[in-house]
Amino acid sequence: MRHVITLLVENEFGVLARIAGLFSGRGFNIESLSVAETLDPTISTMTIVTRGDDAIIEQVIKQLNKLIPVIKVVDLIDKEFVEREMILVKVSTTPQTRDEVLRIAEIFRGRIIDVGNKTYTIEVTGDEKKIDAILGLLKPLGIKELVRTGRVAMARGSKSSTEL
Amino acid sequence: MKKTGSQIIIECLKKEGVEVIFNYPGGAVLPLFDELAHAPFQKILVRHEQAAVHAADGYARASGKVGVVLVTSGPGATNTVTGIATAYMDSIPVVVLTGQIPTYLIGNDAFQEADIVGITRPCTKHNYLVKDIKELSRIIKEAFYIARSGRPGPVLVDLPKDILVESTEFKYPDKVTIRGYRPVYEGHPGQIQRAVTLILKSKRPVLYVGGGVISSNASKELIQLVEMLGIPVTMTLMGLGAFPGNHPLSLGMLGMHGTYRANMAVMESDLLIALGARFDDRVTGKIESFAPQAKIIHIDIDPTSISKNVKVDLPIVGDCKRVLGKIITLLEKEDTHAYKEGLQKWRRQIEGWKAIYDLNYRQEGMIKPQFVIEKIFELTRGEVIISTEVGQNQMWTAQYFPFMKPRTLLTSGGLGTMGYGFPAAIGAQIAFPNRLVVNISGDGSFQMNSQELATAVQYRLPVKVAILNNGCLGMVRQWQEFFYEKRYVCSSLEGVSPDFVKLAEAYGAVGLRATQPEEVVSTLKKAFSIREPVVIDFVIDPCENVYPMVPAGEPLNQMRLI
Numbered sequence: 214m215r216h217v218i219t220l221l222v223e224n225e226f227g228v229l230a231r232i233a234g235l236f237s238g239r240g241f242n243i244e245s246l247s248v249a250e251t252l253d254p255t256i257s258t259m260t261i262v263t264r265g266d267d268a269i270i271e272q273v274i275k276q277l278n279k280l281i282p283v284i285k286v287v288d289l290i291d292k293e294f295v296e297r298e299m300i301l302v303k304v305s306t307t308p309q310t311r312d313e314v315l316r317i318a319e320i321f322r323g324r325i326i327d328v329g330n331k332t333y334t335i336e337v338t339g340d341e342k343k344i345d346a347i348l349g350l351l352k353p354l355g356i357k358e359l360v361r362t363g364r365v366a367m368a369r370g371s372k373s374s375t376e377l
Numbered sequence: 378m379k380k381t382g383s384q385i386i387i388e389c390l391k392k393e394g395v396e397v398i399f400n401y402p403g404g405a406v407l408p409l410f411d412e413l414a415h416a417p418f419q420k421i422l423v424r425h426e427q428a429a430v431h432a433a434d435g436y437a438r439a440s441g442k443v444g445v446v447l448v449t450s451g452p453g454a455t456n457t458v459t460g461i462a463t464a465y466m467d468s469i470p471v472v473v474l475t476g477q478i479p480t481y482l483i484g485n486d487a488f489q490e491a492d493i494v495g496i497t498r499p500c501t502k503h504n505y506l507v508k509d510i511k512e513l514s515r516i517i518k519e520a521f522y523i524a525r526s527g528r529p530g531p532v533l534v535d536l537p538k539d540i541l542v543e544s545t546e547f548k549y550p551d552k553v554t555i556r557g558y559r560p561v562y563e564g565h566p567g568q569i570q571r572a573v574t575l576i577l578k579s580k581r582p583v584l585y586v587g588g589g590v591i592s593s594n595a596s597k598e599l600i601q602l603v604e605m606l607g608i609p610v611t612m613t614l615m616g617l618g619a620f621p622g623n624h625p626l627s628l629g630m631l632g633m634h635g636t637y638r639a640n641m642a643v644m645e646s647d648l649l650i651a652l653g654a655r656f657d658d659r660v661t662g663k664i665e666s667f668a669p670q671a672k673i674i675h676i677d678i679d680p681t682s683i684s685k686n687v688k689v690d691l692p693i694v695g696d697c698k699r700v701l702g703k704i705i706t707l708l709e710k711e712d713t714h715a716y717k718e719g720l721q722k723w724r725r726q727i728e729g730w731k732a733i734y735d736l737n738y739r740q741e742g743m744i745k746p747q748f749v750i751e752k753i754f755e756l757t758r759g760e761v762i763i764s765t766e767v768g769q770n771q772m773w774t775a776q777y778f779p780f781m782k783p784r785t786l787l788t789s790g791g792l793g794t795m796g797y798g799f800p801a802a803i804g805a806q807i808a809f810p811n812r813l814v815v816n817i818s819g820d821g822s823f824q825m826n827s828q829e830l831a832t833a834v835q836y837r838l839p840v841k842v843a844i845l846n847n848g849c850l851g852m853v854r855q856w857q858e859f860f861y862e863k864r865y866v867c868s869s870l871e872g873v874s875p876d877f878v879k880l881a882e883a884y885g886a887v888g889l890r891a892t893q894p895e896e897v898v899s900t901l902k903k904a905f906s907i908r909e910p911v912v913i914d915f916v917i918d919p920c921e922n923v924y925p926m927v928p929a930g931e932p933l934n935q936m937r938l939i
């Protein structure tokens with residue numbers, strides 16, 4: 214089962230290595246990871262997407278909590294949450310496909326942020342389903358390059374997901 | 378007042394009550410060594426940095442205090458890794474201070490640079506690179522706090538040379554606040570109440586005791602609980618000594634080389650109370666068939682230990698001592714007498730297993746290792762600190778030496794590090810200069826850290842090394858005999874080891890040898906009477922094996938007996 218885990222960690226060097234090392238050392242899977250500073254510059258927030266059965270996820274969460282610089286761990290599966298990912302995708306175009314690419318971008322509320330002789334670069338933001346859908350449509354047209362930010366997520370409602 | 382980094386470290390160590398530093402110098406840490414000249418610590422120069430950590434670890438296990446190590450950068454630091462990993466696996470509080478090249482050179486592949494923080498990240502409880510002298514005292518304070526609190530473990534602090542010589546105002550923080558680290562000691566009251574109910578309902582309970590009982594100093598409470606309820610106790614290798622080994626309710630060790638009755642009792646139990654133990658594969662055997670009828674209560678300070686390998690019915694996160702104390706308080710209101718009486722049948726069933734098969738050997742022909750171990754017990758009446766190496770020597774010691782008190786067995790359980798025992802014995806001897814410390818060793822393991830004879834001689838530490846010399850890497854040979862059709866590849870040491878008596882003498886220690894069973898007692902007596910390091914070469918039966926044995930991955934009741 215897929216889980217989205219949000220953590221607050223001390224904003225200090227080496228924390229990312231500790232977390233990555235924990236996942237690789239214990240054979241846990243990381244589907245995506247994103248990290249950046251919060252409003253409090255001493256704290257960073259991380260969103261980790263991982264997969265595993267209940268026992269594995271229980272271990273993942275306990276092991277994360279055991280790391281000294283990890284301040285808080287929240288498994289968003291227990292809550293309603295929103296998630297987004299941004300991608301930049303460079304699509305090959307020919308005179309015949311240029312319009313179609315434009316249309317697909319428009320349907321997914323993507324933006325063309327760069328135009329080459331034979332390419333469009335599109336920026337799209339969305340949840341997993343939306344991103345999968347647009348990539349599914351663009352793939353047959355020829356994707357030359359793809360970068361993804363990894364997912365970020367947050368609980369719905371007025372409470373903060375990671376309230377300390 | 379302004380102080381240099383080196384002076385600050387010394388002030389911090391004083392505040393932490395440090396008495397001994399196991400060390401090995403080098404360029405990157407010379408400023409700190411220079412300051413150590415006037416510092417009130419005992420400075421023990423070992424002969425290999427791995428041994429420094431094992432010695433600090435042995436000191437910590439025997440005394441309950443934090444062991445401290447100081448080494449240089451690069452190779453000095455990398456040499457500590459096995460020691461650190463050993464302490465980590467067994468949850469031993471050690472603080473390792475490593476020198477580092479100056480901050481402005483870090484990352485340049487400078488001379489004797491090693492990313493020791495990166496290397497030891499997965500085998501320390503936590504580690505630090507000090508990048509700013511203003512953080513130094515806080516980091517040292519945290520290092521000691523983290524090492525000794527919660528589930529203890531090793532902490533490494535990497536000290537760049539420029540930090541050691543810079544100056545700043547020194548102020549030792551009064552308290553530690555780490556927002557991501559708050560160990561839970563108390564145990565959930567509701568869960569504790571439920572545990573009491575479960576216990577009183579059980580008919581075939583077993584206490585399964587691990588090293589957590591020793592690190593939380595909970596032996597008194599454990600004994601009290603057992604006296605109240607009459608529940609039999611089995612211990613892991615790490616738990617030996619937490620409960621008196623000669624107590625009628627002690628079943629001895631469980632697991633791969635556990636006693637028949639301990640393993641049978643676990644397999645037949647209806648309630649397993651795990652105390653500070655972690656369901657290691659050497660303990661459980663085939664995990665799916667471990668204690669199949671039992672409900673499991675698991676009391677442990679580390680939440681990650683709970684339901685990691687075995688699904689637990691009733692977890693209690695907390696310190697063993699406090700949780701046991703609360704269980705006892707609740708039980709005092711109950712009719713424990715009737716419960717205890719009710720366990721008669723269960724205890725008789727266990728006695729029956731003992732009658733079917735018990736640990737045994739016959740002292741015929743050459744010296745048997747079990748005989749040596751029994752004689753060490755008899756001669757010392759258990760008033761001794763024993764360290765072991767890894768292999769058959771370790772298992773025979775666990776089986777044949779009834780440890781009576783906590784902190785009297787020093788052994789590498791989790792990592793299984795050959796070469797641990799001798800330096801650990803040195804550390805314990807430093808903690809307790811007037812107690813008898815005996816390292817039960819193998820001819821293979823001893824050669825992994827025999828250079829520490831020089832340390833023992835230099836500081837006149839009367840450690841005794843009893844080598845059970847079977848001319849082979851015995852435990853490897855045993856596995857090859859059982860599972861590889863006696864193809865003894867690279868496990869023989871016959872005729873290729875040094876003369877251990879001469880080796881001891883070359884270092885200025887005393888060397889003794891016993892080749893006949895009749896010589897065992899007199900040789901031990903002689904060794905114990907000498908106030909100097911002594912190496913005893915017991916030439917033992919090379920064919921002796923450790924029984925019973927549950928082959929790896931088999932259920933616990935599938936024991937090979939002899």
Ligand SMILES: Cc1ncc(C[n+]2csc(CCOP(=O)(O)OP(=O)(O)O)c2C)c(N)n1
Nearest residue numbers: 768769770793795819820821822850851852
């Ligand atoms: C550092 C290290 N290397 C290898 C092993 C694997 N190993 C486990 S027991 C053993 C043999 C130990 O031989 P010895 O010290 O002579 O003890 P014996 O089993 O004969 O009592 C070996 C090689 C180990 N545990 N530790």
